[in-house]
Amino acid sequence: MEVAEEIQVSEGQIAVHWREEEYFYPPATFISQANAADPAIFERFSEEHFPECFKEYADLLDWDAYWHTTLDTSNPPFWKWFVGGRLNACFNCVDRHLATSHDKAAFIWVPEPEDQETKAITYQELYRRVNEFAALLRDFGGVKAGDRVTFHLPMVPELPVAMLACARLGVIHSEVFGGFSGAACGGRIADSESRILVTMDSYYREGKLLDHKVKADEALAVAHDRGFDVEKVLVWRRHPGQYSSETPMVDGRDFFVDELMDDYREKLVEPVSMPAEAPLFLMYTSGTTGQPKGCQHSTGGYLSYVAGTSKYYQDIHPEDTYWCFADIGWITGHSYIVYGPLALGTTSVMYEGVPTYPDPGRPWRIAERLGVNIFHTAPTTIRMLRKVGPDEPAKYDYRFKHMTTVGEPIEPDVWRWYHEAVGKGEAVIVDTWWQTENGGFLGSTLPALQPMKPGSCGPGVLGIYPVIYDEQGEVVEAGSGRAGNICIRNPWPGIFQGIWGQDERFVQTYYEKYCRNKESKDWRDWPYFAGDGAVQAADGYFRILGRVDDVINVAGHRLGTKELESATITVDEIAEAAAVPVIDEIRGRAVEMYVALKPGVDANSDIEQKVQKAIETEIGKIARPKNVWIVPDMPKTRSGKIMRRVIAGISNFADVGDITTLANPEIVDEIREHVQSEKVARGETPRELSPEEMEEIKAFGRAE
Ligand code: PRX
Numbered sequence: 001m002e003v004a005e006e007i008q009v010s011e012g013q014i015a016v017h018w019r020e021e022e023y024f025y026p027p028a029t030f031i032s033q034a035n036a037a038d039p040a041i042f043e044r045f046s047e048e049h050f051p052e053c054f055k056e057y058a059d060l061l062d063w064d065a066y067w068h069t070t071l072d073t074s075n076p077p078f079w080k081w082f083v084g085g086r087l088n089a090c091f092n093c094v095d096r097h098l099a100t101s102h103d104k105a106a107f108i109w110v111p112e113p114e115d116q117e118t119k120a121i122t123y124q125e126l127y128r129r130v131n132e133f134a135a136l137l138r139d140f141g142g143v144k145a146g147d148r149v150t151f152h153l154p155m156v157p158e159l160p161v162a163m164l165a166c167a168r169l170g171v172i173h174s175e176v177f178g179g180f181s182g183a184a185c186g187g188r189i190a191d192s193e194s195r196i197l198v199t200m201d202s203y204y205r206e207g208k209l210l211d212h213k214v215k216a217d218e219a220l221a222v223a224h225d226r227g228f229d230v231e232k233v234l235v236w237r238r239h240p241g242q243y244s245s246e247t248p249m250v251d252g253r254d255f256f257v258d259e260l261m262d263d264y265r266e267k268l269v270e271p272v273s274m275p276a277e278a279p280l281f282l283m284y285t286s287g288t289t290g291q292p293k294g295c296q297h298s299t300g301g302y303l304s305y306v307a308g309t310s311k312y313y314q315d316i317h318p319e320d321t322y323w324c325f326a327d328i329g330w331i332t333g334h335s336y337i338v339y340g341p342l343a344l345g346t347t348s349v350m351y352e353g354v355p356t357y358p359d360p361g362r363p364w365r366i367a368e369r370l371g372v373n374i375f376h377t378a379p380t381t382i383r384m385l386r387k388v389g390p391d392e393p394a395k396y397d398y399r400f401k402h403m404t405t406v407g408e409p410i411e412p413d414v415w416r417w418y419h420e421a422v423g424k425g426e427a428v429i430v431d432t433w434w435q436t437e438n439g440g441f442l443g444s445t446l447p448a449l450q451p452m453k454p455g456s457c458g459p460g461v462l463g464i465y466p467v468i469y470d471e472q473g474e475v476v477e478a479g480s481g482r483a484g485n486i487c488i489r490n491p492w493p494g495i496f497q498g499i500w501g502q503d504e505r506f507v508q509t510y511y512e513k514y515c516r517n518k519e520s521k522d523w524r525d526w527p528y529f530a531g532d533g534a535v536q537a538a539d540g541y542f543r544i545l546g547r548v549d550d551v552i553n554v555a556g557h558r559l560g561t562k563e564l565e566s567a568t569i570t571v572d573e574i575a576e577a578a579a580v581p582v583i584d585e586i587r588g589r590a591v592e593m594y595v596a597l598k599p600g601v602d603a604n605s606d607i608e609q610k611v612q613k614a615i616e617t618e619i620g621k622i623a624r625p626k627n628v629w630i631v632p633d634m635p636k637t638r639s640g641k642i643m644r645r646v647i648a649g650i651s652n653f654a655d656v657g658d659i660t661t662l663a664n665p666e667i668v669d670e671i672r673e674h675v676q677s678e679k680v681a682r683g684e685t686p687r688e689l690s691p692e693e694m695e696e697i698k699a700f701g702r703a704e
Contacts, residue, residue, distance in 0.1 A: 020537065021412050021453050021454045021455055021456070022453075023451035023452065023453055024419065024429075024451060024452040024453070024454070025451050025452075026428040026447055026448055026451075026452075027426055027428075029401075029426075030315075030401055030402070030427075030428050030447065030448060031448040033317075033401075034315055034447060034448035034449075035311050035312055035315050035316075035317065036311075036312040036315075036446050036447075036448060036449060037448045037449065039449055041312070041446070041449070041462065042449075042462075044056065045462035045463045047465055047490075050463060050465075050490060051070045051071035051081075051463075051490075051491075052070055053462070053463050054070065054081070054304065054305075054308075054463055054492070054493050055070065056308065057304040057305060057307060057308030057309075057493060058082055058085070058300065058304040058493070060304065060307040060308060060311065060343065060344070061087060061092050061300075061303060061304060061307060061343065062087065062091065062092055062096050063085050063086065063087045063300075064086040064087055064088070064273040065084065065085055065086040065087075065273075066084075066085055067082035067083055067084045067085030067276060067300070068083065068084035069082075069083040069084060070082065070083075071491065071523075073491070073521050073522070073523050074521060076511075076520065076521055076523065076525075076526050077491075077506075077507060077510070077511045077515075077526045077528075078497065078498060078503075079491040079495060079497075079523070080277050081276060081277070081298065081300060081301035081304075081491075081493045082276035082277075082300040082301060082304070082493070083276065083277065084276075085275070085276035085300050086273045086274060086275055086276065087273070087274065087276065087299065087300055087303070088167070088168065088170075088271035088272060088273055088274060088299075089164075089167040089274075089280055089299050089303050089339065090130060090134075090164045090165070090167040090168035090271050091168070091271040092303060092307075092343055093164060093167070093338070093339060093342035093343050094106070094123060094126055094127050094130055094164060094342065095127060095271065097123045097342075097345040098123055098124060098127060100345075101123050101318070101345055102122065102123050102124040102127075103122050103123075103124060104122060104123055104345075104347065105120040105121060105122055105123075105347045106121055106122060106123045106125075106126045106342060106347065106348065107120075107121045107126070107157055107160065107347070107348055107349070107350050108120050108121075108321070108347060108348075108349045108350070108370055109121065109156070109157045109349075109350045109351075109352070110349065110350065110351045110352065110366055110370075111204065111352050111353075112204035112205065112206075112207070112351075112352040112353025112354070112357055113204055113207070114358060114362075118369075118370075119157070121157055123345075126160075126161070126164070128266070129157075129161045130161055130164040130165050130168060131165075131168070131267060131268045131269050132261060132264045132265060132266070132267055133161055133162060133165040133257075133264075134165035134166075134168045134169055134269040135264045135267035135268075135269050136165075136234075136257070136260055136261065136263075136264045137149065137165055137166065137169060137171065137196070138169055138269060139264070140232075140255075140260055140263075140264075141195075141196045141232060141234070142195075143169065143171050143195070143196060144169065144170075144171070145169060145170030145171060145272050145274065145278070146170065146171070146172065146278075146279075147171050147172065147194075147195070148171070148172045148173075148174055148192040148193060148194040148195075148282065149162075149166055149171055149172070149173055149174070149194050149195075149196045149197075149198060150173075150174045150175075150176060150185065150188060150189045150192060150194035150196070150197050150198070151163075151173060151174070151175040151176065151197075151198045151199070152175075152176045152178060152180075152185045152197065152198070152199045152212075152215060152216065152219065153175065153178060153198065153199060153200055153236075153328075153329075154178035154200060154203035154212065154329075154352065155178070155203070155327055155328060155329075155350055155351065155352045155353075156200060156203065156236070156238070156350075156352065157350065158200065158236045158257075159175065159328050160328065160337075160338045160342075160350075162198050163175065163281070163328075163334075163338055164338075164342075166281075167280060167299075168269055168271050168272065169269065169272055170272040170274045170278060172192075172279045172280065172281055172282060172296075173280075173281045173282075174188060174192045174194060174281060174282040174283070174284070174294070175281070175283070175328065175329055175334070176188050176284070176329065177327060177329030177330060177620070178203065178212065178327070178329055179327075179329070179620050179621060179622050180329075180619065180620040180622075181215065181218070181616060181617055181618060181619060181620045181621075182214070182215035182216065182217065182218025182219040182221075182222065182617075183218055183219070183222045183617055183618050183619075184292075184618065184619050184620055185197075185215060185216075185218075185219035185222075186218065186219035186220065186221065186222025186223040186225075186226070187222060187223075187226070187291060187292070188282075188284050188292065188294070189219055189220075189222075189223040189228065189230060190222070190223040190226035190227070190228040191284075191291065191292075191294055191500065191501070192282055192294055192500060193228060194230065195230060195231045195232070196230065196231065196232050196233075196234065197216060197219065197220070197230050197232075197233045197234070198233075198234045198236070198257075199212060199213060199215070199216045199233060199234070199235055199236070200212055200213070200235065200236040200237070200238055201213045201235055201236070201237050201238055201243055201244050201245040202237075202238045202244040202245055203238055203352065204238075204352055204353055205353060205354060206353070206354050206357050207357060207358065209238070209244055211244070211245045211246055211247065212245065213235060213245035213247045214245060214246065214247045216233050216235070216247075216254075217247055217250075218617075220233070230253075231253070232253060232254075232255060233250070233253055233254045233255070234255055234257050234260070235249070235254055235255065235256055235257060236256075236257045236258070237256060237257075237258055240258040241258060243256075274299050275299070275300075276298065276299060276300025276301065277298055277299070277300065277301075277497070278298070278299045279296045279297065279298060279299070279497065280297050280298060280299045280302055280303070281296075281297050281334065282294040282295065282296055282297075282500050283295050283297065283330075283331050283334060283436050285331075285435075285436035285437070285558055286551055286558045286559055286560035286563055287509060287549065287551065287560055288509075288549040288550050288551070288560065288562065289560075289562050290562060291563075292560070292563070293499040293500075293502065293505065293509075294499060294500030294501070295331075295436050295437050295496040295499065295500075296496055296497045296498050296499070296500050297439055297494075297496055297497065298493075298496075298497050300493075301439075301493035301494060301495070302335075302339070302439045302440075302493070302494050303339060303343060304493050304494075305439050305440045305492065305493040305494030306335040306336070306339045306340035306343065306439065306440050306494065307339075307340060307343040307344060308440075308462075309335075309340065309440040309441045309461065309494075310335075310336065310340030310341060310343070310344055311344055312446060312462065313430055313432065313441055313444050313446065313447065313461060314336065314340065314341075314374060314376070314402065314404065314430075315374065315401070315402050315428075315447055315448075316340070316341055316344050316346050316374065317344075317346070318344060318345045318346050319346075320346050320347070320373055320374050321346075321347045321349065321370055321371050321372050321373055321374070322341050322346050322347065322348050322349065322372070322373075322374040322376070323348075323349035323351075323366070323367065323370070323372040323374065323375050323376065324336045324337045324341075324348070324349075324376035324377075324404070325351065325355065325363065325375070325376060325377040325378075325381060326376070326377070326378065326406075326407075328350070330436075330556075330557070331435075331436040331439075332376075332378075332406055332407065335439060335440050335494075336376060336404075337350060340440070349366070349370055349372060351363075351366060355381050355384060355385055356384065356385070356388055356389075359389070360385055360388040360389025360392050361389060361392045361395060361396065363385065364392055364393050364395070364396035364398060365396060367396065367398035367400070368396040368397050368398040371398070372398060372400070373399065373400055373401050373402070374400065374401065374402045374403070374404075375400045375402070375403045375404070375422070375427070376403070376404035376406065377403075377404070377405065377406075378405065378406055378407040378408060378555070378556040379405055379407065379408045379409070379410040379411075379414055379556070379588060380407075380408065380555040380556055380586060380587050380588055382405065382410070382414055382417070382418050382422070383414055383585065383586045383587075383588075384586050385422075386414065386417050386421070387585070387586060390417070390421065391421075393421045393422050393424070394421065394424075399424065399426065399427075400422070400423055400424070400426070400427040401426070401427060401428070402427055402428050402429075402430070402447060403418065403419075403422065403423050403427045403428070403429050403430075404429070404430050404431075404432055405418065405429060405430075405431045405432070406431075406432045406433075406434075406556070407553075407556025407557075408553055408555075408556045408588045408589075409455070409543075409544055409545065409546060409588070409692075410431060410454075410455060411455065412454035412455040415429070415431070415454035415455060416454060419452075419454075428447040428448075428452065429452050430444045430445055430447055430452075430458075431444065431445075431452075431455075431456065431457045431458065432444040432457065433457035433532075433542070433544050435530065435531075435532075436496075436558070437495070437496045437510070438492075438494055438495060438496070439493075439494025439495060439496065440494040441461050442460065442461060442464050442466065442488060442530070443457040443458055443459065443460055443461060443464070443466065443542050443544070444457055444458050444461050445457075445458035445459070445541075446461070446462070453537075453539075453541055455543060456537065456541040456542060456543045457541070457542055457543075457544060458541050458542070459540045459541055459542065460488070460542075463490075463492055464488055464490070464492055465488065465489045465490050466486055466487065466488050466489070466542065467486075467487055467488075467489050467527065468483075468484040468485065468486050468487070468534055468535070468536055468542075469484055469485050469487055469514055469527070470482075470484045470485075471484075471485075473514055476536070477536075478536040478537065478538055478539075478540055479536070479537060479538030481535070482535070483533050483534065483535045483545055483695070484533070484534070484535075485513075485514075485529060485530070485531075485532070485533065485534075485548060486530050486532050486533070486534035486542060486544070487514055487527040487528055487529050487530060488527065488528040488530065489524065489527050489528075490523055490524075491523050491526075491528075495528070509529075509531075510528055510529050511526055511527075511528065511529065512529075513529045514527045514529055515527075531547055531548055531549045531551070532544050532545070532546065532547060532548060533545040533546060533547075533548045533695075533696075533699070543692075545692050545695065545696060546692075546696050548699065550562065550644070550700075550701060552564075552579065552580075552581040552589050552591055553581075553588060553589055554584075554587055554588070554589055554590060554591060554622065554623070555586075555587040555588060555622070556588070557622055559579075559591060559619070559622075559623050561578075561579040561580075561644070561701075563618070563619060563623075564577075564579040564591060564593065564615060564619070564623060564625075565577040565578065565579055566618070567614050567615045567617075567618035567619055567623075568593055568595060568611050568614060568615065570614050570618065571595075571607065571610045571611055571614050572598075573597050573598055573601040573607055573610070574595045574596070574597060574598070574607070574611070575596050575597060575598045575599075576595065576596040576634055576642070577593060577594065577595045577596075577611075578593070578594045578595075578634055578642045578644055578647060579591050579592070579593050579594075579625070579644075580592050580594070580644050580647050580648035580651055580700060580701075581648060581696075581697070581700065582626060582627075582648075582651045582652055582686070583652055583686050583687075583689060583693055583697075584626065585687070590625070590626040591623065591624075591625040591626060592625055592626055592627045592628075592629065592647075592651045593611055593615075593625040593627070593628045593629070594628075594629050594631055594634065594647050594671075595607065595611060595628060595629070595630055595631070596630075596631055596632070596633055596634055597630060603630045607628070607630055608628040608630075611625070611628045612624055612625065612628065627651075627675075627679075627684075629671070629674070629675050629678075631667075631670075631671050631674070632667065632670065633664060633667050634647070634667075635647065635659070635662050635664060635665075635667050635668055635671070636662065636663050636664060637661055637662060637663060638661070638662075638663045640663075642701075643659075643662060643701065644700050644701030645657060645697065645698055645699065645700045645701045646659060646662070646668060647671065648697045648700040648701070649697055649698070650668075650671055650672045650675050650676065651675065651679075652686060652689060652693075652697050653676060653679075653685060653686055654689055654694055654697050654698070655694070655698070656668060656672075657698055
């Protein structure tokens with residue numbers, strides 16, 4: 001009964017009223033060179049040609065053995081793509097380009113300090129380095145196909161080298177974003193049972209050389225507590241030969257890669273021919289409950305999908321200089337810095353540091369100097385660069401033919417600045433909607449063939465057939481003005497194969513809600529539930545409204561409320577904690593944490609510091625809350641559930657909705673008074689919220 005009371009509105013019933021935006025059209029200069037410029041492509045990828053249409057993507061790769069079954073649906077929803085096919089991902093990204101492009105840069109790496117040398121790594125050099133590290137992993141690390149290796153590496157060339165070395169051996173890599181804490185890394189090591197951790201002593205961030213090796217020791221301790229011991233820690237040095245960490249090396253466990261490497265110089269390793277369905281990597285992401293989920297991506301399906309979408313949606317040609325300004329520690333970097341661009345044999349730029357270091361002109365200087373013509377980043381970066389340097393792009397002589405936005409909804413106003421100022425009114429923009437689970441894009445415009453609409457990602461991409469369902473599973477029609485849950489009706493090659501070691505959670509999280517018949521072997525009965533709210537306009541374009549589960553998207557990164565709350569209650573004095581999103585001018589959303597103290601504990605400012613520290617330790621700096629509010633009690637239902645939407649409303653100066661079902665409604669005014677007066681004093685009153693933002697806040701916490 002309580003639950004029913006809490007579900008005030010379903011997504012399907014929410015009416016969303018935003019202004020329809022105008023279309024923007026690609027310039028003729030773009031269309032004339034685009035990889036996909038003939039509308040016949042839509043017919044080739046129509047539902048009638050599914051799943052065979054994806055042969056076009058798979059044919060971008062070199063296969064050791066061709067597949068006999070394009071899509072095997074015999075064990076839903078564990079789809080298998082290109083069954084019977086064999087290939088090696090590293091061979092496809094490196095070896096096969098040597099004949100034509102050995103002296104071309106595969107990566108151009110830009111260190112953060114501007115006085116350090118930018119390094120071009122040719123395909124030949126990448127080949128050499130990948131082979132040497134693969135030999136080291138195999139002969140010194142003792143790993144073989146199917147084993148897992150965890151990396152905790154920053155944005156340095158050693159990261160793609162390590163990924164490709166694993167791929168060469170058929171070893172499953174699991175990169176943990178460098179900014180995550182040692183504890184977060186340790187949890188992922190234990191979950192994936194990686195006997196080897198590859199890390200680096202230090203890296204540059206905002207002008208400082210950060211000690212990173214310290215996190216390896218924390219990670220191993222946490223993994224040990226969970227019953228798993230790492231055997232070897234391979235430590236790269238940011239400045240070879242010079243150790244830049246305060247943390248001692250542990251004898252017999254920690255090894256400097258540059259020292260070990262002497263034994264592996266010029267060694268070559270045969271690429272291991274892997275089944276298309278062999279896992280290529282794990283990428284952990286947050287969900288509604290508990291520990292992060294290890295999304296398992298395949299070799300053949302994944303690589304085909306990122307190659308195909310890089311070609312048609314990123315419009316990558318081998319002669320382009322492409323810069324995706326993401327971190328390889330996230331799925332965007334895996335798919336669209338490493339695997340997609342390299343599969344197509346292009347030059348991919350990697351930048352170590354923050355966009356605004358040492359000044360907001362930095363990205364545009366890099367673009368000018370390297371001749372970048374395709375640029376890819378997230379709304380958070382765009383907002384930040386706009387705020388601190390709106391006139392900077394005009395000062396530099398670069399020309400982008402194409403730009404991408406990814407990871408969060410982009411406000412139309414921010415989109416227009418991106419188009420006008422960064423793209424100089426010439427670049428096409430693709431707003432690509434997708435997720436860690438998906439391998440590659442799900443929603444976007446095909447840049448030469450479909451006009452852009454600010455704030456909307458566009459229709460489903462080639463071979464992806466999205467639909468919006470309401471809570472009851474009824475289709476919410478395009479143009480109805482109603483929001484609902486966006487789902488994908490069909491499987492696609494880039495879809496993850498499952499959650500590492502948690503088959504049931506996989507089925508339950510992504511398929512249970514809208515599965516029509518659990519016995520069915522027909523993919524049509526198994527729509528994929530993406531966990532995002534969306535609206536489809538009459539023209540078929542989707543506008544993504546944000547997560548419908550308890551995930552907060554901070555600067556394009558997913559943070560689970562449960563993870564934040566578990567980290568917070570590690571602080572002794574705290575009895576209860578609740579995390580809510582607050583609209584943030586730069587990061588899209590920020591986290592605010594509400595805490596109630598144990599009886600007899602005095603509220604003091606130490607608590608806030610302790611909470612910040614606990615979150616930094618358990619998750620990482622990116623998760624630090626904007627504010628920590630100590631409250632006398634949480635607003636709760638009569639069954640004792642915390643009503644997150646009520647405190648989310650308070651934090652955002654928005655309507656808190658119906659509070660008649662609360663057991664303690666009087667607490668609402670008390671909390672509001674305290675929080676909002678403090679926010680006013682700190683100058684944190686938000687701008688007026690859009691209708692979508694208001695709906696999001698109102699709906700927060702509904703997933704429970
Ligand atoms: O809510 C959607 C949002 O980011 C979520 C996926 O986050 P993650 O797995 O970290 O992957 C980010 C990069 C692919 C989605 O569920 N999201 C992603 N792209 C967009 C977006 N929201 C709006 N517009 C987008 N283009």
